[in-house]
Amino acid sequence: MNELTPRELEVLDKVAQGDQNKNIAFKLGLSEHTIKIHLHNIIQKLGVHNRTEAAAKYFDYRRKNNEVHADEANGEEDTHDGREHDQS
Numbered sequence: 865m866n867e868l869t870p871r872e873l874e875v876l877d878k879v880a881q882g883d884q885n886k887n888i889a890f891k892l893g894l895s896e897h898t899i900k901i902h903l904h905n906i907i908q909k910l911g912v913h914n915r916t917e918a919a920a921k922y923f924d925y926r927r928k929n930n931e932v933h934a935d936e937a938n939g940e941e942d943t944h945d946g947r948e949h950d951q952s
Contacts, residue, residue, distance in 0.1 A: 865925045867909045875902040880919040 868876065871892075878888040885903070889896045903915060912918050 865922070868906060872902050872906050872909070875899060876906050876918060876922050879903065879906075879915050880922045 865873065874892065875888060878891065883891070885896050885899045888894075889899045892899075903918075906918050907914065910918055910921050912921055
């Protein structure tokens with residue numbers, strides 16, 4: 865995964881979550897064509913044949929490195945920013 869750019873990792877994370885190209889593009893503020901280019905580069909760099917294999921390799925990498933997203937650990941997205949908030 866070290867060979868991927870931060871943006872490619874971001875795209876791969878969305879692919880691994882099952883998002884379609886047009887949804888990834890919308891979420892990241894990019895064109896669908898740009899997402900396709902990123903995916904092509906990701907597949908080439910990882911030496912896999914398709915997005916499913918890329919996602920599997922990503923999950924395997926995260927598992928080996930004990931990387932778990934907050935939403936997977938809690939069953940929801942982590943929105944806590946580390947600051948105390950006034951509850952009044």
